[in-house]
Amino acid sequence: MTDTLVVIQAAAAELSKSDLSAAGFGSQAASAAGGAYDILLLGPMASSLSSTAAGLGARTVFTMSSGELEAYTAEAYASAVEAFLEGRSWRLVAAATSSSTKEYFPRLAALLDVPMASDVLKVESSDSQRVVFTRAVFVGNLLATVELEAPRALVTCRASEFEPPAAAAEPSAIHEVEAPSELAHPGKSFVGIEAASSDRPDLKEADIIVSVGRGTRGLEEGIPLCEKLADTLGAALGATRAVVDAGWMANEFQIGQTGKIVAPEVYIAIGLSGSIQHLAGMRNSKTIVAINTDPEAPIFDVADFGLVADLFDAVPELTAALEKRGG
Amino acid sequence: MKLLVTLKRTPQRDARIRISEAGDSLDLDNVQFEVNPFDELAVEEALRIREAGGEVEVVVVTVGGEECQQQLISALAMGADRAVRVESSGQLDSLRVAGALAAVARREEPDLVLAGKLAVDDECGQVPAMMAGLLGWPQANQASSIELSEDASSLRVVCEVDAGLETVTLALPAVVMADLRLNEPRYASLPGIMKAKKKPVEVLALDELGDAGSTRSRVTGFRALEEKPPGVRLDTVEELVRALEERKLV
Ligand SMILES: Cc1cc2nc3c(=O)[nH]c(=O)nc-3n(C[C@H](O)[C@H](O)[C@H](O)COP(=O)(O)OP(=O)(O)OC[C@H]3O[C@@H](n4cnc5c(N)ncnc54)[C@H](O)[C@@H]3O)c2cc1C
Numbered sequence: 400m401t402d403t404l405v406v407i408q409a410a411a412a413e414l415s416k417s418d419l420s421a422a423g424f425g426s427q428a429a430s431a432a433g434g435a436y437d438i439l440l441l442g443p444m445a446s447s448l449s450s451t452a453a454g455l456g457a458r459t460v461f462t463m464s465s466g467e468l469e470a471y472t473a474e475a476y477a478s479a480v481e482a483f484l485e486g487r488s489w490r491l492v493a494a495a496t497s498s499s500t501k502e503y504f505p506r507l508a509a510l511l512d513v514p515m516a517s518d519v520l521k522v523e524s525s526d527s528q529r530v531v532f533t534r535a536v537f538v539g540n541l542l543a544t545v546e547l548e549a550p551r552a553l554v555t556c557r558a559s560e561f562e563p564p565a566a567a568a569e570p571s572a573i574h575e576v577e578a579p580s581e582l583a584h585p586g587k588s589f590v591g592i593e594a595a596s597s598d599r600p601d602l603k604e605a606d607i608i609v610s611v612g613r614g615t616r617g618l619e620e621g622i623p624l625c626e627k628l629a630d631t632l633g634a635a636l637g638a639t640r641a642v643v644d645a646g647w648m649a650n651e652f653q654i655g656q657t658g659k660i661v662a663p664e665v666y667i668a669i670g671l672s673g674s675i676q677h678l679a680g681m682r683n684s685k686t687i688v689a690i691n692t693d694p695e696a697p698i699f700d701v702a703d704f705g706l707v708a709d710l711f712d713a714v715p716e717l718t719a720a721l722e723k724r725g726g
Numbered sequence: 727m728k729l730l731v732t733l734k735r736t737p738q739r740d741a742r743i744r745i746s747e748a749g750d751s752l753d754l755d756n757v758q759f760e761v762n763p764f765d766e767l768a769v770e771e772a773l774r775i776r777e778a779g780g781e782v783e784v785v786v787v788t789v790g791g792e793e794c795q796q797q798l799i800s801a802l803a804m805g806a807d808r809a810v811r812v813e814s815s816g817q818l819d820s821l822r823v824a825g826a827l828a829a830v831a832r833r834e835e836p837d838l839v840l841a842g843k844l845a846v847d848d849e850c851g852q853v854p855a856m857m858a859g860l861l862g863w864p865q866a867n868q869a870s871s872i873e874l875s876e877d878a879s880s881l882r883v884v885c886e887v888d889a890g891l892e893t894v895t896l897a898l899p900a901v902v903m904a905d906l907r908l909n910e911p912r913y914a915s916l917p918g919i920m921k922a923k924k925k926p927v928e929v930l931a932l933d934e935l936g937d938a939g940s941t942r943s944r945v946t947g948f949r950a951l952e953e954k955p956p957g958v959r960l961d962t963v964e965e966l967v968r969a970l971e972e973r974k975l976v
Pocket residue numbers: 611612613614615638639640641642653654655656657658669670671672673674675676677680690691692693696708709710711739763764846906
């Protein structure tokens with residue numbers, strides 16, 4: 400048994416960059432073990448995403464949806480995957496790290512009684528009894544080698560570390576699977592979700608992120624300057640915990656240990672110090688630019704380009720220079 | 727009502743952890759430990775539920791060796807009523823820790839388990855959701871607000887998810903994992919610290935709890951991050967624009 404199953408939550412109209420990375424993880428893990436990989440699309444959009452998913456080089460794309468999977472709950476999703484796996488065998492069951500998989504994958508591990516590795520960065524080796532991963536620990540300051548010794552294991556992977564799979568020569572077989580008629584989701588109901596609306600790209604999809612810290616002094620002062628820069632670059636906007644705690648931006652913009660982990664082509668850090676918890680969420684960005692008045696700020700230790708300057712001067716100047724060039 | 731709070735001893739939040747000279751273990755000699763920051767939030771939330779009224783007992787539990795006693799006492803000093811420590815040494819994987827905690831939950835029969843969403847050492851974020859799975863209880867992760875229903879039979883929880891703020895309701899008993907914005911933990915008061923020393927700490931053996939599991943997930947080594955070459959300091963915005971353009975980044 401050397402095959403990998405990648406589970407993708409089918410809730411949006413298109414596959415996300417993370418979904419493609421999870422497929423990339425699947426194909427990499429399967430080839431490390433000498434097996435194949437398959438995809439399970441789970442949720443209301445499963446059928447409509449299946450033809451796109453079939454182009455990702457998987458052997459089979461399974462789809463599963465039902466009324467109980469319409470709105471995500473950890474309880475229903477964990478029991479749906481548990482039911483799906485019954486009588487089928489995969490070496491690894493994988494998904495991209497997200498707020499959903501952080502919640503339902505460990506629950507699923509308990510239901511199946513199998514070990515799990517969270518948010519892995521790399522597959523070191525895999526055979527039928529042992530799989531070895533690299534993952535970050537201690538606020539991203541160290542890498543650990545983790546060995547799971549079991550014939551089956553669960554894993555979540557950090558999307559930014561895995562390339563989408565190469566385009567497939569042949570489409571995968573598509574197989575619709577019936578969802579169990581009654582999913583166990585004891586005592587949980589979904590009430591609603593409140594999201595800040597924004598026309599800017601999603602943090603996890605963006606090539607460029609403009610990230611703002613406490614030094615911007617808020618919505619009346621520096622943040623609009625940074626928003627203008629972001630829009631000039633077509634960039635996503637991110638923030639530190641301090642900014643979210645102050646109520647200047649919504650929680651979904653927080654980057655770091657307890658926010659999102661990102662690795663865009665360019666990360667422009669403005670008026671943020673670079674605390675270890677913030678670095679944990681962005682240090683793997685390809686190019687890091689820092690603008691800060693304090694030459695000792697730790698963000699400069701990871702910056703490729705550092706500008707010691709007052710953001711209130713530098714950001715408008717940078718925006719103007721980029722606009723001029725564009726127009 | 728009974729609240730069970732799970733708590734782990736972890737290195738201080740800003741500690742720089744180094745690898746031992748041999749390269750495969752950690753050099754923790756000069757590291758201070760504390761209650762995992764997310765567990766501190768869980769303790770605080772339990773105390774606030776108690777202070778909101780009614781007969782509420784707050785029990786804290788950890789799985790670990792003698793050295794964890796100090797962190798249990800910290801929670802008792804904040805105001806928890808009593809503590810349980812499941813004696814264990816050596817590496818237990820998340821599922822075994824969750825198994826031990828679920829066994830304690832079966833003995834204690836709490837109405838609610840409050841946990842941290844993540845331990846800042848291993849950063850697995852697994853144990854509480856595994857516990858919920860083992861117990862068959864509903865769960866909510868990344869909680870930024872918790873509201874108990876009037877008849878104390880259910881909870882309304884707001885969770886910080888990738889897309890924004892999600893609201894769910896959970897029938898009790900349930901497992902809820904604290905996120906950073908849930909509350910501001912209090913400091914222990916001097917009388918709190920004095921009283922903590924007299925509060926009961928029960929020690930249970932792992933096999934008393936029916937632990938039959940084996941550890942199947944192990945950390946076998948540590949490595950430092952790859953050194954990044956030092957960056958370039960620029961003096962003007964103009965230089966920055968040129969540098970970005972040269973590398974075709976904008
Ligand atoms: C358990 C835990 C988890 C955490 N998780 C996260 C997380 O996920 N993400 C996160 O970001 N933080 C997290 N934190 C918080 C983190 O420790 C820091 O407190 C936070 O990142 C600081 O935010 P900041 O850089 O915006 O603010 P500060 O540290 O206050 O930095 C502000 C910076 O702005 C600069 N500045 C001021 N004025 C100007 C100006 N005019 N022009 C240019 N620069 C200026 C200053 O020099 C300073 O460097 C966590 C903390 C804990 C304990």
